[in-house]
Amino acid sequence: MGNAAAGYPRLAGLPKNYLADQLRYFADGTRNNAIMSGMAKPLTAMQVTALATYYSKLKPSGKPALMPTGTAAAAGERLALRGDWDKGIPACIRCHGPGAIGVGANFPPLVGQSAAYIEAQIKAWKEGSRRGDPLGMMHTVALRMTDAQTQDVAQWLAAQPLVPTKTSSATH
Numbered sequence: 001m002g003n004a005a006a007g008y009p010r011l012a013g014l015p016k017n018y019l020a021d022q023l024r025y026f027a028d029g030t031r032n033n034a035i036m037s038g039m040a041k042p043l044t045a046m047q048v049t050a051l052a053t054y055y056s057k058l059k060p061s062g063k064p065a066l067m068p069t070g071t072a073a074a075a076g077e078r079l080a081l082r083g084d085w086d087k088g089i090p091a092c093i094r095c096h097g098p099g100a101i102g103v104g105a106n107f108p109p110l111v112g113q114s115a116a117y118i119e120a121q122i123k124a125w126k127e128g129s130r131r132g133d134p135l136g137m138m139h140t141v142a143l144r145m146t147d148a149q150t151q152d153v154a155q156w157l158a159a160q161p162l163v164p165t166k167t168s169s170a171t172h
């Protein structure tokens with residue numbers, strides 16, 4: 001796992017094609033990040049495939065962050081597991097799977113990511129500085145989320161174990 005406190009993402013065990021797509025997006029400006037664009041631009045197609053294969057085969061490790069206390073944790077949990085239907089926000093686990101461990105090649109895991117990273121991605125989709133999500137799914141979700149919801153759900157997700165427990169996979 002990277003340096004979560006600095007907002008670097010988990011790469012280990014992410015789907016290979018997903019990782020390769022992200023590297024291409026950093027190179028072509030679909031995703032904007034000064035550090036990552038600089039690293040991704042010089043990569044050849046073969047290097048992209050090799051890197052994506054390597055990271056997809058690593059086992060994620062690391063400890064979950066501390067669970068926020070009080071109403072923030074409850075609000076974050078509600079959004080992750082049930083969504084906010086008044087605002088048209090589906091539960092995160094609907095697409096990201098029980099325990100937010102990811103589903104198939106297109107829905108990446110959210111567990112193992114830091115709150116800072118998750119929050120920054122939602123903001124990037126809102127502003128349009130991150131694109132490439134199929135059918136604009138995350139752009140749509142992000143536009144409906146308030147800053148408080150973004151922070152609460154990011155902190156709750158960051159506190160989840162890498163292997164789901166009963167509560168993190170319950171759909172209520």
Ligand code: HEC
Nearest residue numbers: 090091092095106107108118121132133134137138141153
């Ligand atoms: C309608 C389906 C759908 C729902 C609901 C959904 N997501 Fe996503 N999410 C996706 C897809 C598809 C991707 C991969 C697209 C991409 O990264 O470009 C994604 C990617 C992400 C990523 C990027 C992960 C990474 O490794 O960079 C984050 C963070 C994220 N979602 C957070 C959330 C949160 C938080 C919620 C709940 C509030 C949520 N998502 C709900 C479909 C969904």
